[in-house]
Amino acid sequence: MHVLTWMSLAHRHGRDVVTSDQVAASVNTNAVVIRRTLGRLRDAGLVDVQRGQGAGWRLARAPKDITLLEVYQAVEEDALFALHHGTPNQECPVGRGIQPVLRHVYDGVEDSVRGELAKTSIADVLAETVA
Amino acid sequence: MHVLTWMSLAHRHGRDVVTSDQVAASVNTNAVVIRRTLGRLRDAGLVDVQRGQGAGWRLARAPKDITLLEVYQAVEEDALFALHHGTPNQECPVGRGIQPVLRHVYDGVEDSVRGELAKTSIADVLAETVA
């Protein structure tokens, strides 16, 4: 969210293509860390990358057309809640039957999270950030 | 959820007080791990503990009166989403302004998660588990 919000502000200031170094300066971290995140956003189609001379990154869409849901799905691969570390005791009715129930509950939670994140766009975040 | 569901089933079978060793056998882990979780559930008032001779744990309420929201709040202390690891660049408008916005978004997400978890009780989980 920080990365895309910063790119939106740069775009508004006329800077269309930005480098991972410039983004890293705002987040206050290393450029490689930013490139790892930008790579995922690129795989999700939210940003485009240019290599070679004059290389850098640009938003693939207008900020108002990028929802936080898309950012979440691009960046977060693990489920919000994990099941047991090990396998529960299969001799026990609860150990045997609980995992599908947990998955069902967790699916409902993830759905509600997705619905909530879909309500907000990067443009909304930028507007609230500079306010 | 596994711990409380198992205790509900034990209660239904007439075993009112159970030990951390018995619960650990169903989860397939060490009793100390279970005691750590049960300690949090006790602090939240979801289970009662008895020490000394004949010690053990019992549900403090009927399973239908324990919601997954209460379990979540008892067991999970960290926020669902974390902010930046380090402090963003305060010289930058985005670095300076984005954290309150993130908190605002994350609060909305947590609220929707809580609302979802409040819909289900341990009794529901048990019914679905043994089905």
Added chain:
DNA sequence: CCGATTGTAACTAGATTTGTTACATCAAGG
């Protein structure tokens, strides 16, 4: 060919989690 930037591997340091051992503490009941 030059030069600036991306892509990515490899590594360190730190934090976190699970499981484990050990032992002090507790209280019911003989």
Added chain:
DNA sequence: CCTTGATGTAACAAATCTAGTTACAATCGG
């Protein structure tokens, strides 16, 4: 009042994960 079977908790090992860092090959416009 002592035995007994459990809890409470500290301390530690092993595994896993993340951020940050360094290094360098790959890319491509000019």
